[in-house]
Amino acid sequence: MRVVSEKIVKKSIHAPNFLNEPIEYNKSFSRGIRVNFGKITILFVSGTASINERGKICFLGDFLAQAKCTFYNIKALLQSEGASWHDVVQTRCYLKDMRYYDKFNEVRNLFYKKQRLKPFPASVCIEANLCRPELLVEIETIAIIKNPIKLKHSKKLK
Numbered sequence: 001m002r003v004v005s006e007k008i009v010k011k012s013i014h015a016p017n018f019l020n021e022p023i024e025y026n027k028s029f030s031r032g033i034r035v036n037f038g039k040i041t042i043l044f045v046s047g048t049a050s051i052n053e054r055g056k057i058c059f060l061g062d063f064l065a066q067a068k069c070t071f072y073n074i075k076a077l078l079q080s081e082g083a084s085w086h087d088v089v090q091t092r093c094y095l096k097d098m099r100y101y102d103k104f105n106e107v108r109n110l111f112y113k114k115q116r117l118k119p120f121p122a123s124v125c126i127e128a129n130l131c132r133p134e135l136l137v138e139i140e141t142i143a144i145i146k147n148p149i150k151l152k153h154s155k156k157l158k
Contacts, residue, residue, distance in 0.1 A: 018076035025055040043143040087143040
């Protein structure tokens with residue numbers, strides 16, 4: 001008996017009013033991937049930073065502004081798929097220098113409180129060299145959303 005596995009449907013995530021496609025500046029990744037699993041969808045948002053819709057870094061040298069911009073860029077990516085920060089279950093936060101951690105945590109807490117998140121997502125914070133030397137913070141997220149229920153159309157009564 002031959003076993004045939006069903007393909008998982010994947011779709012890339014886009015928010016062109018906020019972020020351009022990475023391939024436009026010679027980077028080979030998607031902003032995120034949407035994966036449908038029956039009744040749920042998981043959104044895997046790639047490392048996102050303080051980048052504008054033309055792929056340029058915003059707020060050079062200003063850690064707090066870069067961090068805020070990063071959270072709002074992720075918000076735009078989530079919204080493009082019908083999700084919000086309330087659907088985020090995990091973040092991976094990359095800081096160029098762990099000396100920024102207290103400032104980062106302050107910005108994160110304020111953003112999460114403004115979004116009225118409860119509970120906060122699971123998280124890890126890592127010191128790392130980021131893909132561009134001018135970037136000071138980058139965040140990956142995983143969000144889970146329920147797929148809309150498809151109602152069966154009933155026959156019209158005459």
